[in-house]
Amino acid sequence: MIDGGKVGLILTGPTASGKTKLSIDIALWLQSNGVRTCIINADSKQIYGDVPIITAQPTLVEKKGIEHALFSFVNNKEALLNRYSVDSWVKDCNNIVQNNIKQDIFTIIAGGTMFYINGLINPLTNLPKIDKEVEECAINLYNNIGHDDFAKLVLRYSKDAKLDKQRLIRNYCFIKQHQQPIEFFYNSQLKNDNTIYNDKFYQFVLNPPRENVYQWCNNRFLDMTKQGVIEEVQKIIKENDEISNAIYTTSGFKYIVKFLSNLISKEEMIEKSSQETRNYAKRQITWINNKLPKSFSIETDKNNIFNFFKKIC
Numbered sequence: 590m591i592d593g594g595k596v597g598l599i600l601t602g603p604t605a606s607g608k609t610k611l612s613i614d615i616a617l618w619l620q621s622n623g624v625r626t627c628i629i630n631a632d633s634k635q636i637y638g639d640v641p642i643i644t645a646q647p648t649l650v651e652k653k654g655i656e657h658a659l660f661s662f663v664n665n666k667e668a669l670l671n672r673y674s675v676d677s678w679v680k681d682c683n684n685i686v687q688n689n690i691k692q693d694i695f696t697i698i699a700g701g702t703m704f705y706i707n708g709l710i711n712p713l714t715n716l717p718k719i720d721k722e723v724e725e726c727a728i729n730l731y732n733n734i735g736h737d738d739f740a741k742l743v744l745r746y747s748k749d750a751k752l753d754k755q756r757l758i759r760n761y762c763f764i765k766q767h768q769q770p771i772e773f774f775y776n777s778q779l780k781n782d783n784t785i786y787n788d789k790f791y792q793f794v795l796n797p798p799r800e801n802v803y804q805w806c807n808n809r810f811l812d813m814t815k816q817g818v819i820e821e822v823q824k825i826i827k828e829n830d831e832i833s834n835a836i837y838t839t840s841g842f843k844y845i846v847k848f849l850s851n852l853i854s855k856e857e858m859i860e861k862s863s864q865e866t867r868n869y870a871k872r873q874i875t876w877i878n879n880k881l882p883k884s885f886s887i888e889t890d891k892n893n894i895f896n897f898f899k900k901i902c
Contacts, residue, residue, distance in 0.1 A: 597696035602795035603873040605805040612699035627656040631700025668833035679708040806866040840866040
């Protein structure tokens with residue numbers, strides 16, 4: 590049994606820091622001690638079933654014997670029709686957690702999408718919807734005027750304009766459809782009655798030294814090429830006339846496309862993809878340093894977190 594009456598763990602941190610392996614190691618340890626465990630994905634890219642390698646999803650061998658949820662359940666065609674939002678993930682995660690509590694299953698929520706993690710700690714309600722036509726117009730405008738000019742346009746109405754393409758477009762959609770930037774809704778619709786994740790969940794962030802994370806980012810993409818990531822991207826392109834923006838913006842995807850089109854060399858593809866992964870990790874580390882809820886315990890070594898669970902079970 591778990592000491593302290595806790596029902597779960599939230600584990601976050603930058604990409605390539607070792608969260609997936611750590612979550613599986615903890616789950617296996619708990620189950621070996623009689624605690625049934627379920628791992629819920631908190632990575633916005635790992636929901637896509639067409640691209641398990643480039644999104645670094647756990648393999649079937651790694652998942653064996655452990656319940657996993659919200660992995661690999663949206664395909665490219667579904668992503669083109671409907672955007673799976675933060676709100677959708679929070680709702681689905683809440684439903685699974687409540688069901689796990691009823692069945693006395695310990696929940697491990699693991700992933701590095703900070704909007705997902707923040708959505709649990711500071712959940713929102715009644716976030717306005719965006720019409721597909723508005724989103725399509727925003728994407729077309731972004732493609733026509735470019736990233737910098739689009740960011741300047743959003744900056745006229747929002748202080749939160751130094752973001753990646755996907756978040757810029759989403760913010761513009763809120764401005765266009767609801768006449769308010771997205772932070773207006775984040776600031777005005779915080780819900781204070783959902784305390785389970787603060788009261789009943791251990792909260793850890795795995796944040797190793799930055800130089801280590803960057804090297805692991807490089808190693809990860811090299812490993813992906815050995816695992817068949819080029820063939821994975823080639824297959825999804827061949828089978829689909831259009832690739833959803835959510836999948837296309839996965840770190841390294843567009844450079845593999847360029848390599849397959851003979852626009853860049855394999856060496857350049859690997860370097861640019863690794864750099865894009867490092868840039869993503871850098872943004873995550875910045876969020877951890879500046880916006881991480883104070884309720885989280887920060888650990889630089891995953892062994893410290895694993896040993897903590899060995900002591901309490």
